[in-house]
Amino acid sequence: MHLQELTAQDRETLKAISVFGEDGTTVRPGRLVAGLDVSPATVTARLKRLHDLGLADHVPYAGVTLTEQGIKVTVTIIRRHRIVERFLVDMLGYGWEEAEELAPHFEHALPRDVVQRLYETLGKPETCPHGFPIPSPDSDSLPMLRSLVELDPGDVAEIAVPSNTDPEVVEYLAELGVHPGVRIKVKDKLPFDGPVTITVNGVDQTVGNKLARMLSVMTPDRSF
Template sequence: MAEPGQGGRSGALAARAAMGRRPHARGHARRRHRRDQRRVPRPPSRTRDPARHAHGGRGHGGRPCRPARHPQPRLPPAGRPRVAAVSRKCLSKVDRHFLGDALGCIFRAPKTRLRPAQAMDGALSKSERETLKAVFRLAKDGEGAHTGELAAHLGVSPGTATATVKRLAGRGLLDHRPYRGVELTKAGRREAAAAMRRHRIVERFLADMLGYAWNEADRLAGSFEHELPQEVEDRMYVALDRPATCPHGFPIPELDTAEIPDMPPLYQLDTGDVAVVAISGSTEPDMVAFLDTLGLRPGVRVEVLEKHPFDGPMVLEVDGSRRTLGEKVARQIYVRKEPTKGSRSRREKSA
């Protein structure tokens, strides 16, 4: 019984607890009863495979079982292609074997089709041509070009430069030896000469036909030279009256040749040497402007009058004027040396 001062509800709860019954037990029983009535009994042997039973495809009790219902595969979402999910229980051992072979053919087919195409297609990509030209410029005096120097010259990561070098080495165009750098093979020199020939012909076309400055032609030529057909390159060369040099002063290699004329820096000349100036397109604009004030432009003929030892300055004759250049500036100018026969130094002229 409830103590004095307690309400009627508290007394009823205390009485139910004293009788061993939980509060609201009758309400819980009603809800369980309604939930049991809503349950739908699972049909027997709905997902059994008749092929797995040896008693004539019948279920328990000799009754024929219904055929198994395979779940419908869901379509993959929009985006990357995916294979529809199929339950393993719905496939027999033989089906799984054939399905594995089919999926293997689907995912391995692109690789097996691309390898013969790459072997048959001899065209080089833009990155491969630029890598060959960079190796030619950086590999000097019998020393190969290192991948770090190639990456800095091309403006790519070292991993990308290494991958391109390995790809070209696999095609027989580069000789890549660890700790000795990268060198061009005979076939690689031929491809590098063809790439440099195309680049310089396009530069000459931009400068002569379209009126671009010589220091702008290098930047514009690299944007579309790799997409030109060989026929267009040949017609451009003939239309330009078969030029011998590019606007920068570098010689245009002959067609189908592996010989590329050497262009040493100006500082390697000795006293009395005569050469024609060539300036690379990668030279800084401020340096180009400074050289222009001295009269040192592509195609200008210079003669070395004096050269001081221990990396000292050198004195040149440029268009009848006497010019003095330091060692650092003189190494940024390239020259095409001319035969010294018939040329006279300043001392001989004064005598």
């Protein structure tokens, strides 16, 4: 199967399976309904198409899971999305919260060679403007990040902020000095879903558990 056979909708659905899925490859259809903001019938039809293309399977009780081929294709789609986001922010000056929405207007139409040139012109960035890793084109697994709450005191990480984060939350994070790509160190973590204290730019900040769960982290031992 060639990537060109996939419609923009197919690609957005694959991207959503990866973004909204718990482990990046498996998702419950209900999450896609909310995440893609389409009807359950539309999700069913899109998933059937991906199944017919050999990219996704429905696993009873688990949800929809990407096949090996589906993962490979999704890696390419995500790589392209994150490079285009970088282009919008680094070269055109858009805010990182605007990039996510603008990118799908043209990312799927770009020839592969143009994507590669953008990547090189941008200086081969490691992450998208939200702080998520740009996977290498031949990777056969999706880079998954852990949540801030999974780290232990002493751990150092770079923060990634999901692009669907509420603007008010983004504003609050900015007050704490937390933005995509910022390096933090976990100072303390209280048990039983308590808050996490992090050191950011030399200042200690307390992050509530709910907020800490929303933040992804890229640790130096990352494997992608």
